[in-house]
Amino acid sequence: MIIMQYPNMFKPLDLGFTKLANRVIMGSMHTGLEESDKTGERLSAFYGARAEAGVGLIITGGVAPNIEGGTGIPSHAASFGRLDSDAAIPIHQKVVDAVHQHKSKILLQILHTGRYSFAPNLLAPSAIRAPISPHVPKEMSESDIEDTIEDFVNCAFRAKKAGYDGVEIMGSEGYLINQFIAKRTNQRNDEWGGSFENRIKFPIEIIRRTRAIVGKNFILMYRLSMIDLVEGGSSWEQVVALGKAVESEGVNIINTGIGWHESRVPTIAQVVPAKAWTYVTKAMKQEVDIPVVACNRINKPEQVEEILTKGEADMVSMARPFLADAQFMLKSFEGHSEQINTCIACNQACLDHVFEMKTCSCLVNPRACHESIYKKTKAKNVKKIAVVGSGPAGMSFALEAAECGHEVVLFEKEKQLGGQLNIAKKIPSKEIFEESIRYFSNLLKAQGVKIKLGQEANIENLSKGFDEVVLASGIMPRKLKIEGFANKKVLNYIDAINGAKSVGKRVAIIGAGGIGFDVAELLLHNDAKKENEEEGLLAFQKKWGIDGNWGSDGAGQKSGLAKSPSPPMPERQVFLLQRGEKFGRSLGKTTGWIHKAEMALGGVKMLGGVEYKKIDDEGLHIEINGEAQTLEVDNVVICAGQIANDELKEPLEKAGIRVHTIGGADEAGELDAKRAILQGLELAEKI
Ligand code: FAD
Ligand code: SF4
Secondary structure, eight states: HHHOOTTTOOOEEOSSSSSESSSEEOOOOOOSSHHHHHHSHHHHHHHHHHTTTTTTTEEEEBSSSGGGGSSSOOOOOOOTTBSGGGGGGGHHHHHHHHHTTTTTTEEEEEOOOOGGGGGSOOOEOOOOOOTSSSSOOEEEOOOHHHHHHHHHHHHHHHHHHHSSSSEEEEEEESSSHHHHHHTTTOOOSSSSSSSHHTTHHHHHHHHHHHHHHHOOOEEEEEEEEEEOOOOTTHHHHHHHHHHHHHHHHHHOEEEEEETTTTOOSSSSSSTTTTTTTTTHHHHHHTTTTOEEEEESOOOOOHHHHHHHHHHSSEEESSSSHHHTTTTTHHHHTTTTTTGOOOOOOHHHHHHHHHHHTTTOOOOHHHHHHOOOTOOOOOOOOOEEEEEESSHHHHHHHHHHHHHHEEEEEEEESOOOSSSHHHHHTSSSTTTTTTHHHHHHHHHHHTTEEEEEOOOOOOHHHHHOOSSEEEEEEEEOOOOOOOOOTTTTTEEEEEHHHSSSSSSOEEEEEEEOHHHHHHHHHHHTTEEEEEEEEHHHHHHHHHHHOOOOOOOSSSSOOOSOOOOOOOOOSSEEEEEEESSSTTTTTTTTTTTTTHHHHHHHHHEEEEEESSEEEEETTTEEEEEETEEEEEEOOOOOEEEOEEEOOTTTTHHHHHHTTTTOOOGGGOOTTTTOHHHHHHHHHHHHHHH
């Protein structure tokens, strides 16, 4: 008998005309397949796998009601991404069937990008360019507005024809509907602008006319922007008024929207504490009678259960956690949360890919959105394989190979699994890498991989009866060729992070790649006392300028923004240096701005175009544009890249042993855990 560990999470929700099996929603995610999957096969495999594992309700990635409302990413005719003709219905039916086959329910999200479209022919209530877009939108005429409302309604009607259980109308994140609601983007003086009542007419008309055409027994969910996090956004009173208005127009469920894409506040990245925004949903729950949904930075069943038990929301929506683990619900149901592959909120393979116009995937689970490409297959020839190194590459390979049926022995010279993830997890907000180590560790054991911790692999022990050897031995930090490299001020990044050597109050970091930024962030704050959950949330709100009490934001609005950010005092003066001029080129597309903002908040001096001359007891001597400077620092931390640690490769090959290299051992340049894990999976599939 299964003892239910998360009773509230698995409690059905009765909407009167239909019942949801549990309180978990797989939130809307644009995956890139909306445009590229011509047949619907990959989308069906993606959604079908999550439905099969028991998620109560799925919301599709945003589907445009017309061509202007799309992302602007080119797509084939009758693609999934736009439902503005009956020709697109069959591909939707296929996806709906894949979900219904497993008794889960699915809503189509209708999303009009407005001024956030990548295409140049974009439309918005007023001709005001978004700070994140190169194009100025065309101001919509009254007939554009009427046509767009009709397109929303027709899209919902087609969704019903395709068999969806309902639609989610996307009214948040700064997309078109939100652009009508906020003064910031709606400066019209006709009946669609001016007063708040006029500005909300656009969503109200969409909901009213949609309900009229789809009838009562069709789920209408509205994603309400509960906190815009931009100047000129809605006040809390206005948000509540809109919440009540959509309820009275027949919306069944209100989903939470947090922040516009152009906000100065991070909303879902690693720096955001877990459950950081449930206070917003909780406040809305006091105001309306229909179910409300909490979302953003919720990634564990324990958190879902806590939110529901405390009555902070009626349902919880998670999106990226379903990329990280298709089996999230099944493992939770069976009480095996220790086996969940937890989303680490890195954005590296999901949002970054989408913004680079690539297909979405997941750093910790490269199978996500590639289910029909990386099929789990059993090996025809079972082999005995030695894996050298238990970083992400080695752990990923070992797990996949064992699942394929191979006999795997994993050598790790350190006393713990994880490789460089053990260093990464020391960086503030990257502690979450511990979850990936926990996941791999549990699964490797469950799959019977023989783990040899504290055992350095060498030519001798690798020559003992293995059919093949996989070198996943990672990297070594690159040494810099500079006079004074042996000076006691010089530290490599591993020693600086591990605290193996103490770091003074004035520090220069050579190399502004991802690790350089991380080291800077750590050195700004690493002496601070550990915070509990509540203190962590307050510190986050202070640092980024969020007012959890909705006081005045200085512009006389109760918008949830504070007058300004008040970051903590940095513990050190940090200089971050690089040879090139443009900072942050190696940082993630959707998170680079956060790292740069953190440097600014911590008073880090960023110097580009630097020539390094020498290091001596005085400090670091540099030249910028031919001008000599001395940075009088206590320490110089070297983050100047890494080289492959593949020294076993040649002797093994000479001994006639078949060797493969993956991760850093294969190529140290541009290395990250995303590539390491993917390479591990790909090699295991073909070995
Ligand atoms: P490694 O992780 O280096 O693992 C190699 C392993 O091999 C080590 O455990 C080592 O002890 C072992 N080994 C070596 N030789 C032997 C031997 N002879 N016998 C037995 N064992 C051996 N990546 C991201 O994608 N996102 C991030 O946010 C991120 N942040 C980072 C922050 C920091 C501070 C650092 C240092 C790295 C970060 N990375 C990040 C990079 C990421 O950790 C690496 O790209 C990744 O760990 C490389 O994986 P790997 O398996 O190739 O090698
Ligand atoms: Fe989560 Fe990172 Fe995977 Fe995206 S890529 S789903 S953020 S773990």
